[in-house]
Structures are given as C-alpha cells and as structure tokens.
Amino acid sequence: MSFLFLSLTAVAAEETRADLLSPSGGLMFWTIVIFVLLLIVLSRFAFKPMLAAVEARERSLQEAIDAARRDREEAERVLAEHRAQLETARAEAQKMIADGRATAEKLRSDLLEQTKTQQQEMLERARRDIETEKTNAIAALRREAVDLAIAGAGKVIERNLDSDANRKLVESFLGSVTLGGKA
Numbered sequence: 001m002s003f004l005f006l007s008l009t010a011v012a013a014e015e016t017r018a019d020l021l022s023p024s025g026g027l028m029f030w031t032i033v034i035f036v037l038l039l040i041v042l043s044r045f046a047f048k049p050m051l052a053a054v055e056a057r058e059r060s061l062q063e064a065i066d067a068a069r070r071d072r073e074e075a076e077r078v079l080a081e082h083r084a085q086l087e088t089a090r091a092e093a094q095k096m097i098a099d100g101r102a103t104a105e106k107l108r109s110d111l112l113e114q115t116k117t118q119q120q121e122m123l124e125r126a127r128r129d130i131e132t133e134k135t136n137a138i139a140a141l142r143r144e145a146v147d148l149a150i151a152g153a154g155k156v157i158e159r160n161l162d163s164d165a166n167r168k169l170v171e172s173f174l175g176s177v178t179l180g181g182k183a
Helices: 002-021 025-158 163-182
Strands: none
Touching: 025 163
C-alpha cells in the first residue's frame, strides 16, 4: 500500500508540473492582472518613497563628496600657507644668523681696531714719556755739568797759583763729566 501511495503522489506531482509549464490562458490572464495590480500598488506606495530615499541618499552622498572636496582644498590651502610660513621662518632664521655673524665680525674687527688704537696710543705715550725722561735727564746732566763746571772753576780760581795743579784739576773734572755722561 505504501507503494501505491508513493506512485499516486509521483503521478500527481507530474500532472501539477505539467500544468504549470503548459501555457494556459486563464493562468496567464491572472498572472498579468496580479502583476499589473502589484505594479500599480508598488508605484503608488513603494516606488515613490524608495525613489525619494534613493534621491535623498544620492544628494547626501554628493554633499558629502562636495564637503570632502572643499575640506581637501582647504587642507591643501592651509598646508601651502604653513609651508610658506615655514619657508619664511627659515629665511628669517638664516637672515638672523647671517646678521648675527656680520655683527659678530664687525664687533670683532671693531675690538681689534680699538685694541690696535689703544696699543698705538700706549706706544706713543711710552715714547713721549721716554723722550720726556730723556730730555729731563739731559737737562739734569747739563745742570749738574754746569754746577760741576762752576765748582771746578771755583777750585781753579782758589788754586790759581799752581798751573800744573789747575791742569790736573780740569782733567779730573773732564774725566768725571765723561764718566757721568756714559753712565
């Protein structure tokens, strides 16, 4: 009996399949009617909201793309400004370094020139002091020579009676003047 049941089920399944695959006017009519009704219902209630949602999504995506493009352009502009500021800062730093070097070199040359000037002034002052001391020493020697000559003349006058003694006295005086001038 189970064999018979299985056979009947298989035959019924074949007939049902055969009916679905064979063209039938009534089935085609109802299929088209249901399709058109479904299309009308979907177009009124589903397609418009779905189309509006797709358009809204497309607009929001386009706005997001435009905003991203604007943000990228703004970021590029800011990056260019920062690069320009960095280059300006580098140029200013290089200029400051160059100015510092130039100032240091000028200060160094000024200090060297000032030192040379002070050295020359000190040498000139020393030369003047030496010349003054030399002049003072010569004047002192002359005064002393005059004093000695006067003293020698006084001695000669005192011993004027002896001419050999006068000669010896003048020679000793001259010897003492020559020795004093060399020393």
